[in-house]
Amino acid sequence: MSALIGLVVVIVLILFLDWCYKVYKRNKQLEKVPGPWPIPFFGYKLPTNIFDFKHMFDELIGKYGKTCKLYIGESLHIITCDANLIEQVMKSNVHIKRSKSYDMAKPWLKDGLIVSAGDKWKQRRKLCTPSFHFSVLKDFFTLFKRSSNTLIERLGEQADKGVEIDAREFISKFSFEVIAESSFGTRMNVQNDESLDYINAIDKYTKIVSTRAFSAWKRFDILFKLFSEDFKTHKSSLDVIDGMSKIIIQNKRDECENMNVDVGNVPEIKKNTSLINQLMHNAKLPDEGVQEETNNFLFAGYDTTTTALSFTLFELSKRLDVQEKLYEEIKSTVNNDYSKLTHENVYSMKYLDQVVKEMLRFRSPIPVIERILEEDLKLGDIIYPKGVTITMLLYWLHHHEDYYHDPEKFDPERFNSDNPQPPTFAYVPFSAGPRNCIGQKYALMELKTVLTRIIMEFVIEPVVGAKLELGLAMVLQSKYGFPIKIRKR
Template sequence: MLFYIVLIVCLLAILCVCDWFSRDSRLMRQIPGPTAWPIIGNVLTYLAPPDKMFLVMRNLHKEYGPITQVHAMQIRYVSVCEPNDLELVMSSSEYVTKADAYKFAAPWLGDSLLLCTGKKWHQRRKLLTKAFHFNILKKFMVTFKQHTQQFVKQVEEEILKEKTDVKALVGPAALRVISETAMGTSLTDDRVAFQKYFDSILFLGEAIITRLSKVWLHNDFIFNLSKFGKTQKSVLTELHGFTNKVIKNRRNFLDETDFKQDDNDSDSYDNNEKMALLDLLLKNERQGVINNEVIREEVDTFMFEGYDTTTIALSFFLMAIANEPAIQDKIYAELQQVMGHSQELPTMEELNDMKYLECCIKESLRLYPSVPFIGRKVTKEIVLSGYTVPVNTSCFIMIYDLHRRADLYPDPEKFDPDRFLPDNILKRHVYAYLPFSAGLRNCIGQKFAMLEMKMILSGLLRRFHVEPVTKPSDIVYRADIILRTVEPMYARFRLRR
């Protein structure tokens, strides 16, 4: 027994010495961060429940500055929120590989556009970009209008209530829009099915953050034996079953209607059909370019990103604008100026003329970015904020912290749409605002999302005044891959007189 104890002590001592004198470890210790211990480093910093973890992540930058680190042996994370550093990482083709933590989403999203890298990423990006061509977005305007009208009718049912859960209100609308536009599939208003879908996504986000913060769960074998791992397996069976059903139904529909894309000119978008993203994937399946697994990965990814991020963005916007009556009145004045007395929903040209509404959306996304952080893998040594970051380090770009830097945005907690007037934008670093990421891996659907949000919000705010219930100061966040709150956000809706 004594022999084994001595052996373990000796092995630990050797590990400590190797770690201490390792060049990579020495470089990491030079970067500001919490006090580190031998072998375990300072990863215990991340041992906190989700609602506390969000504050832990914020306090790191408040205490240590624009670059911080957390590490333990071969686990190395740096977090950055300095625009010059972000430009170095995000504008370079050297750093398009996602951080290792993204592999925790692989059981859900596979090797989709969000997660893949290298040649595969370039091929997928080129293929999927066609589904978000400007002329395709114009054809989706009919769908945007249809579901905005349906959404407005749902809001009418809320006008006698003293408070409405804004996320529960906008979520089904966002899910219907992404389903019909990108997937070519109409979803019914099955609230039970919708809630189940939302709960599944919520759980998967929590599982990913839990694995990221608890290093022993990085191992797939250990994670699969855990309660989170077993529940995740069940949840994924449900989610993938839903996705495969969507794909199967669309494939059968296209077969029955003998659907044909213009194979003579694959870049032509002048036909009368809406080229749904799923249609594009199925077309490439017929040509042998991809298989059903690839289709499922991309459908899961775009259903999640197109629904969840837009729902969060709209929810925070409504909460924020409810607390800004003067700004809300200015939005309404602009809508009246652009639309006049027309009872129709706006055209794409009219949406483009809603400059102040767009400034308000951008300011809401500054304060409440749907994706609060993203990660890249440092595949080549890089110097950030004067510190050398070793190769194979995960670099987390802290968008939430970046957007609330007082030196970039004076009085950063204030909701001020004028920050996004053209002259003010030019005064800031181009990488000081990243709600849709930036560089080579910027969000492929950002124009789609902006059009959708402007349509829904213009339709809503022309008819209703939004009154405050939840205040920004009431919000308690929880750590997740999407910006989430511990409690629902509420507002009141009243008809305009």
Template sequence: MLNASTLTWICLTVIGLAILKMILKQVKCWILFRNMPGPEEPAYPVLGHSLLFLGGPVKLYKELHRVMSGIRDRGHQLGRIWLSTLPIIVITGPEAAETILRSSRHNEKSAFYDLFHPWLKRGLLTSHGDKWKSRRRLLTPTFHFEILHDFLEVMNEQSNAFLRKIEPHAAHKDTFDIAWPIALCTLDTICHTAMGVSVHALDEKDDGYVHALGRTTTLLQRRMWSPWLWSETIYSLINDGKEAQQHLDTLHQFTRKVITERVVEMHHHEGLLKKKRQAFLDMLVSMYEKEKLSLDDIQEEVDTFMFEGHDTTSAALAWAFLMIGNHKEVEMKLQDEIDALFENKAQRYQLTMDDLKKLTYLELVIKESLRILPAVPIIGRKTSENCVIDGHYLPAGTEIFLFTQVIHHDPKYWENPLEFKPERFATEEFEGRHPFSYLPFSAGPRNCIGQRFAMMELKVVLASFLRKFEIEWCQPAEDVQVMGDSILRPYNGIQMRIALRG
């Protein structure tokens, strides 16, 4: 038996070795990245640049954008920030972005995405390696043109429900936050298209799933900007962690119930299912029947599609409304395009695929809105092998954050980058730009699998709105507070007044 004194020395030795290992690791990082460009402000011992980012999520993202833009404007495409003693490697230019995004080797997501694992497990967003490759190959056909055609019917229905929701604001001439009904609309749309069920989010009924989804997203945002809460052990002990687990249980129980019911339905009524409108889930269940996916696999992808197809589209729509509302001449030009499309078709309220193809100016507006305010402002990756980027050596396992908004605002590729100018995406103007200077849906092998779905929904909602309403007043863009985590969001919504068109 070891006496107390010996045990004490053993414990102190283990702790001492752990501290020494950590110090050596930090010294190695400092030597490796000390000459890499960073903020103009000095880094302090232990604290690093952390003091720059105190003050909440709005100030944090504003400072990140300022610092990253400064690195870019000094002619660098790669930089680093010291978050305490940890180096954060950031990409601010398209050539460096191409090195990472085009590679099939550097396809592992940053450890930042580990925060999504309790909810999304190892679905398409968070998986990597062979699992990601096989899953991507399996799921790509589910976004075929004919399947998207079925989804268009849902988008039309939910857009019309969205118009009914906001019409009282036009009658009362009141000011309201349009970001909120947009979020409810995209949630209803994704529930219908992903699972084939209705949660009536736009009705704002007390639905357990809707409430759990909203709270889970809020708690996840809060956790992302609190590094001291990234430990699962610590997080599980505090109130936020306990509440998050309760909501995750609700989300997982709901999706599993829908999945198992659909499996039974498809098994016993296959002929009837073939005749009805298909949901994303129906296609996954058919893969389960062919033993290509397990029930757990299906749940990973349904939960992933619910997250990615709701939050990102909601943010993109909110920013598009902000940009249109701040540029009356753009709104008028859009209405002219939409009126011409529906000339002599006053009683038709459903947009078709042919209609969407003809809304060419609307597409330019959406692209420009996504350039100025991309729904996904940061893409996190991890190097899978040693590499050199912008003249700097990065060992395998280096965490990298790619700032899409900083790349989108680079004056080297975009003249007057903060000016809202949809025409810059016309073919003659857009040709010749670096292909990785515009990354609203990422790029390369891990680009967004649902980008055609997203563009369809953006067009349908905006065209439906502009056909019926006009924006009388919109909160100035410079007054809207922006916060960024996995999604770029308006912190306090977007205020506007609308009126029925004459």
């Protein structure tokens, strides 16, 4: 017996020494990269809430410069807002694997497009791409316009009351309605509902996922299940989220059986291109496959645009000058008649384009993305070893003085083509390269259409004393919400 215990102790010791040697080798290889004490688990006191994550990265970048190394639990991260390093990762066909942080979202996103890797990712990307092709956007435009009309009615009621509102409360329902209808052929009419459990569930779930991703111990499923007070909320939110995608899929199956038709039968959308049709009919994925992609696209299409639009209204409330310039451009483009708004003239508005671009820089909806290096990556005289996680700080990239003059100023003029433009990889709110955002054109069209409509109808006014503190979950967060006031023009 004692011989057996002795053997186990020797094996554990050998494994431990082997691990220590690997840590030592990596640290040696990266000794030119600055950072806190490079010791797994104990090198740096990690924050525990999403608002302190923002402070943590501010502090790291302030202290060590654009790139540093940091252990999160046992995992070594290269934290960077260096456009050159980000370019090497983003444009590569090799470094397209997500990091372990994304595993925290797997109970929800499973192995869908956002998280998958290898051949599965390639097949799914190919399958979903036609549903977001430029030519399909014309069809979506009609839906964006229709849902914008309902949003205007809801905001109009608040304008009549003259009350302070949280922009996100209204925008989230709008965005959800739009993605459910455009990609899944499901008219939800949620803007007329008091509340939508799905929206609350996504909000809670994504915050928990992010807190786990930056925690040394909550990353481990077993420890999270046993010791975290968030586990119960995690589970109940997931039930609500899964419930919603199941409803969408079942509705579609019933519809097809009853009417003997293709799925995705919103009249404005060509049936063969809708996402749900691609998944269910063309690729004939089993229900689990359809559900994982439904969850992926409902999240990607809903939370990002909600965040972008909520920040846009909040920031514009402080900038009446920008609103007036936008209003003049829109008026002259559609001749004061919203029915004349086409998807072509949405594209033609230059100042609108500058405002949206600047918003996506100033309040980058996805502030951080990560990849694992699949092979060594050499940049200058540093070799970043295979297996490390590259944490790309898009928010900090977009706020770095090396790339932007006066970066804390919201200034749409910086994207006026007469002015010098930032280096290509210093502006990547949708990422870039083979794993960029599949919904980029869709998102831009949605943002521009609804913003045009809002600016035509209302002046957005600030709430006196409104505070802003930013936090990092899967999307950028605002601790005190998005308080604004709305006045009819």
